[in-house]
Amino acid sequence: GQQLNQSPQSMFIQEGEDVSMNCTSSSIFNTWLWYKQDPGEGPVLLIALYKAGELTSNGRLTAQFGITRKDSFLNISASIPSDVGIYFCAGRENNDMRFGAGTRLTVKP
């Protein structure tokens, strides 16, 4: 299946800073998804993107579906301590869903 390259692997930021992470693929997808996973829990869906070029916001989170359909980014503005966790991108083409390796976010108060 397609491999997703997610970067950065980890980020250490100060509370209040903005965060940006991205995902690229060698193949196209018709859906991009961003999930957050807290320790000991399952991934929770943050944002879903269905159209190339689509820009969607959910509170302090903004994500975009790349024009080429091979990439997506997630921005978090004005980070707070509860943003800590692992963020996963996922690409879906029909019934094939693949995940990136995750970006581990640490927010220092």
Next chain:
Amino acid sequence: NAGVMQNPRHLVRRRGQEARLRCSPMKGHSHVYWYRQLPEEGLKFMVYLQKENIIDESGMPKERFSAEFPKEGPSILRIQQVVRGDSAAYFCASSRSAGFNTGELFFGEGSRLTVL
């Protein structure tokens, strides 16, 4: 509307025993996916099932692992003769049928298998 339900949340087995993990998808969802996650790592696809059919099992080891999603009841991931390397968190996710314009997978809270 209950989410994806997985049980048990924690399971301890000795080497050579069998592990059975169960997953009930969200109401109205007929697609089930199983993923495996090792500590500090991402989600690795194992198998994708629809009711009574295995659609893609390319991520599942050929030996000792099997999965089913019967017409009635939960999906089951079965690991026979477990070894220490099987220790991991196993996540189930479900989605609506492909005919709907929705690509979201909804995850359960996972089953954490520890093999002694």
